[in-house]
Amino acid sequence: MPRKRKDKRAHGALRHVEFQPFFTKYAEGSVLACCGDTKVLCNVSVQEGTPKFLRDSSSGWLTAEYSMLPRATHTRCDREAARGKQTGRTIEIQRLIGRCLRNCIDLHLLGDFTVMIDCDVIQADGGTRTTAINGAMVALILAMRSLQYRKVLTVDPIQHMITAFSVGYKNGEVLLDLDYEEDASIDVDCNICLSDGGGVVEIQGSAEGQSMPAAVVGEMLNVCQSAQPALLAAMQSALSAGQ
Numbered sequence: 001m002p003r004k005r006k007d008k009r010a011h012g013a014l015r016h017v018e019f020q021p022f023f024t025k026y027a028e029g030s031v032l033a034c035c036g037d038t039k040v041l042c043n044v045s046v047q048e049g050t051p052k053f054l055r056d057s058s059s060g061w062l063t064a065e066y067s068m069l070p071r072a073t074h075t076r077c078d079r080e081a082a083r084g085k086q087t088g089r090t091i092e093i094q095r096l097i098g099r100c101l102r103n104c105i106d107l108h109l110l111g112d113f114t115v116m117i118d119c120d121v122i123q124a125d126g127g128t129r130t131t132a133i134n135g136a137m138v139a140l141i142l143a144m145r146s147l148q149y150r151k152v153l154t155v156d157p158i159q160h161m162i163t164a165f166s167v168g169y170k171n172g173e174v175l176l177d178l179d180y181e182e183d184a185s186i187d188v189d190c191n192i193c194l195s196d197g198g199g200v201v202e203i204q205g206s207a208e209g210q211s212m213p214a215a216v217v218g219e220m221l222n223v224c225q226s227a228q229p230a231l232l233a234a235m236q237s238a239l240s241a242g243q
Contacts, residue, residue: 006181007036012223014165014177014230019138019238029143031238033135036179037125042135044143045116046152060110060157064097064117066090066132072124093129094119096204100133100162100193101140103201109157115140126166126179130191133164138235161196163231165224169212176223188212192224196232 009015015036023032029044050061067090070076080086097119105115117140119132140158147153168175168186175182183189190205200221 005175006179009177011173012176012226014227015179017134017231017234019135019235021138021142021238021241027139027143028146029139029141031135031139031142033131033138035127035131035134035177037123038121038127038131039123040128040132040135041118041120041122042132042139043118043120044136044139045118046143046147047114047116048112050112050114058108058111060107060113060115062098062102062105062107062110062115062117064094064101064119064136066094066097066119066121066129068121068124068128072121093132096129096191096193096202097133097136100164100201101136103193103195104137104158104160104162105140105144106157106159109153109155111153115143124180126181126183127177130164130166130193133162133193134231134235137162138238141239161232161235162193162201163196163228163235164191164193165227165231166191167220167224169216169220174216174219174223176227188216190217190220192221194224194228196228198225198228 018034020032022030024030024043027043028046031042033040033042054061068077070079117136119136121128144156144158166178167190168178169188170186187210188207192203193201195201
């Protein structure tokens with residue numbers, strides 16, 4: 001009989017997910033993304049010009065930054081700016097966010113603009129990077145709507161939506177949307193990013209304890225695809241409220 005989870009969720013169930021649009025005033029797109037007790041502020045800024053490596057390419061650019069604010073966790077962590085450098089974890093996560101979000105946008109339609117996505121974790125209880133991706137997706141759509149409303153863009157560059165899930169494997173069971181306690185004791189921890197059609201954008205994972213049978217990767221993917229409609233519905237609800 002499958003073990004019960006602390007919050008009584010089914011193994012393939014998401015925590016409560018909510019996206020609050022226009023959470024801050026000045027960004028072109030702003031969303032507070034909440035997944036259980038994890039809360040990430042996602043702000044999208046659009047700036048004229050692109051990096052030098054894109055000169056004469058007729059392409060825009062999208063990049064991301066990620067940070068964990070002090071006291072987002074059980075004990076206070078120092079600001080990375082105070083340490084003088086970013087950790088490897090931070091660099092890895094912000095590159096993941098940037099890669100996943102570049103998948104959903106036609107950068108040639110964006111033109112001579114750089115989209116900067118700032119994801120700041122204000123409270124962490126597992127799944128911060130996937131919550132950041134989902135919140136950034138909603139904020140990015142709001143930002144592109146803003147540019148179209150102002151006639152800066154005449155065509156929507158968003159090609160499809162992106163969804164991201166944390167998923168783990170322990171004691172022969174696949175668990176979706178890990179909280180901190182589950183994540184800290186999991187055998188295999190994965191993050192799976194999907195297009196809204198269910199196609200795989202990225203799978204990031206590793207065995208932190210025992211390895212798992214290869215077939216479990218397919219089971220994890222199926223669990224994420226089954227949960228995707230509920231996540232997309234929450235994202236669309238926020239976008240409808242933001243119109």
